[in-house]
Amino acid sequence: MTLRLFNTLSGQIEPLAPADGQSLRMYACGPTVYDFGHIGNFRTFLEVDVLRRFLLLTGTPVRHVMNITDVDDKIIRNAAAAGIPIGEYTAKFEAAFFEDLDSLKVQRPEVVPHATAHIDQMIELVQKLAAAGAAYKTEDGSWYFRLAAFPSYGKLSKKDLSGMEDGARVDVDEYEKDSARDFALWKAAKPGETAWDTAIGRGRPGWHLECSAMAAKYLGESFDLHAGGEDLMFPHHENEIAQSETANHKPFARHWMHVRFLLVEGRKMSKSEGNFFTLRDLLLKGYRASSIRLALISVPYRHQLNFTFDGLAEATSAIDRLRTFHDRLTKTSFAPGESPALQEAAKKAREEYFNALANDLNTAEARAPIFDLVRAGNTAIDQGQMLAADRDAILAVLSDFDAVFDVLKDDDAEPTRKALVWAEEAGRLDEVAPELRASQSLTDESIDALVAERTAAKKTRDFARADQIRNDLAAKGVVIEDSKDGVRWKRK
RNA sequence: GGCGCGGUACCCAAGUGGUAAGGGAGAGGUCUGCAAAACCUUUAUGCGCCGGUUCGAUCCCGGCCCGCGCCUCCA
Structure with missing residues (x-):
């Protein structure tokens, strides 16, 4: 099965297959590690994870490279x-970034190169x-x-720069440029700034340079x-x-491949709007990592996603439904044999599921046959018709x-x-949701005893x-379910 | 201004030229000591508005209204 994926360059949905017939070589822009990641960042990484996982599921090995930008203006400042x-400074935020990726179950790329290691x-x-006459040095050493x-500049974003007048918006710091649109490859060091002494002078790399250099090194x-946020x-x-x-x-x-930005509660996420959330913010509010993962990937990557707390609650319910069913399947004993109707239903669901994802990673459509x-x-189980x-x-x-x-495995406790x-x-315990605090105060053993x-x-x-016991536990976020096969409990 | 995306039931959200997937929420029912879970029934004669093409349009074309994104370092 070949994935058909929208190609920004051509503006069309096209088959995505390895040019070498072996493994798919992909580069995805990684984070600038100057702060904790927010859910907008993670939507992009999750959608690339969906791509990666679907390729692997359909038998295409991937060589996935994601850079870590560990030097830039904000980091230096x-x-x-x-x-x-x-x-x-960056080590701390890089560690936090990977911890967050683990929480969201984003698979690690094969190669994670650092900008500062590729000067x-x-x-x-x-x-x-x-040497090709495409780069020049200014008086300050940049x-x-x-x-x-590069005449075809703009072919990706479909921008026609020919009508742009030079000098209209010249940055005062960059008055030496030949053309206002020329971009920095290498920035000369200012006094006291982090810098490298190199053959082209003392300074540090411009942002764009690292991706070109590292992509070439690791992918050719x-x-x-190549993927990234829009x-x-x-x-x-x-x-x-x-x-x-x-x-x-x-x-x-x-x-x-470009992943669209998300909205939060209907507006562009920003600190001033008060709708800016890191993953950690949401976990402390008591939302499960799996709910966040599902909420962020359930809307196809090319569509604007409106991330809401209602949406998180919905994702939680949807996951519970799936997990409950999965438990039922694995914990119930079934008689040997098979029934044509269920075999057919499974076959149909599988086909529709794969077709939906192969169609430009339509995750919303892919969920339907599963449910x-x-x-x-x-x-079938209710009616006693399911066989082994x-x-x-x-x-x-x-x-x-x-x-x-x-999202099926319940290991949300760890994140x-x-x-x-x-x-x-970090001294932020006051942000922890009361119910989460109560639930955390109960050990599994104490819950088992009460049950x-x-x-x-x-x-x-x-x-x-x-x-009374059931109500007390419910107040602390623990739900009890009786069934023929005994009692189950779970943390909300 | 340039380029682009979207407006589908209470909410989220797929989708197709032939009459609307799925999830969540709500209501009624079955089951249960009661719940929960699960199942059944139920919730858009209509898919922003107005025209047009067509035997037929939510899906194609035109116009309009509304929302959103990018336009030099924000994923």
């Missing part, structure tokens, strides 16, 4: 303000561009890319797919193309579903626990005591 070296490659690239050297000068299309990706194609004389990435199958399965082979067929479909969505540890260290006491009370028909 913030590290200086904190009075620590930039490496120390040499970037210098070589600048030299190559200079290097710029000469846009005039020409590769299959804001990166221009100028970042446009500049990467200009640098790389001018230096290497071959097409850079063949396919480009259809859940209902069919529940009905039916269960196996349905579990196989759920497994394919989870290979991409990854929440880690967030609480962090909140304590056992309630079961005993029920046996003696002391329903008042039984209900």
Whole structure:
């Protein structure tokens, strides 16, 4: 099955397959590690994760490279303000970033290169561009890319720069540029700033340079797919193309994927709007990592997603439905054999699921057949018609579903626990939701004991005591369910 | 101004030239000591508005209204 994915470059949905027939080489722009990641950042990383997982599920190995931008203006400024070296400053936020990715179950790329570890490659690239007459040095020691050297500039974002007048918006710091649109390759060091002594002078890399250099090193000068948030299309990706194609004389990435920004409660997320959330903020409010994951990937990546607390609650309910069904399948014993109707239902669900994802990663459409199958399965179990082979067929479909969505396994406690540890260290325990605090105060053992006491009370028909225990636990976020096979409980 | 996206039931959200997936929420019912879970029934004669093309449009075309994104370092 070949994935058909929208290609920003062509403006069309096109098959995405490895050029070398082996593995798909993809580069996804990673974070600038100057702060904790917010849910907008994570939507992009999650959508790339969906892509990655679907490729793997359909048998295409991937070589996925994601950079860590560990030097830029904000990092230099913030590290200086904190009075620590930039490496120390970025290490903290990089660790937090990966902890957050783990919480959201975003798979690690094969290669995670750091900008500061590839200064040499970037210098070589600048030299190559200079030799080609596409880069020039200004009086202060900075290097710029000469846009005039790359006539097809703008082909990705469909911008026609020919009508743009030079000099209209010249930055005062950059008065030496030949053209206002020329962008920085290398920035000369200002006194006291972090800098590298190199063959092209003392300074630090411009933002765009690192991606061109590292993509070439780890994927080759020409590769299959480049991905990132929609804001990166221009100028970042446009500049990467200009640098790389001018230096290497071959097409850079063949396919480009851009993830749309999300809205939060109907508005663009911003600190001043009060709708700016990091992953940690949400975990401390008591939302599960799995709910956040599902909420962020349930709307297809090219559509604007309106992230809301209602949406998180909905995702939680949807996940509970799936998990309850999955538990039922694995914990109930079924007679040997198979029934044609269920086999057919499983086959159909599987086909529709794969087709939906193959169609430009339509995650919303992909969910539908899975829930259809859940209902069919529940009905069959209720009516005693499910047989062992039916269960196996349905579990196989759920497994394919989870290979991409990854929300079935209930291991939400760990991300929440880690967030609480962090909140304590950061002195932010006052932000923890009361119900979460109460739930965390109960150990599994103490819950088991109370559940056992309630079961005993029920046996003696002391329903008042039984209900009291159930209500007390409910108040602390623990839900009890009785069934023929015993009592189940779960944390809300 | 340039480029682009969207307006589908109470909410979220797919989708198709032939009459509207799925999830959540609500209501009624079955089951249950009561709940929960699960299942059944139920909630858009209509898919922003107005025209047009068509045997037929939510889906195609035109206009309008509304919301949103990007336009030099925000994923």
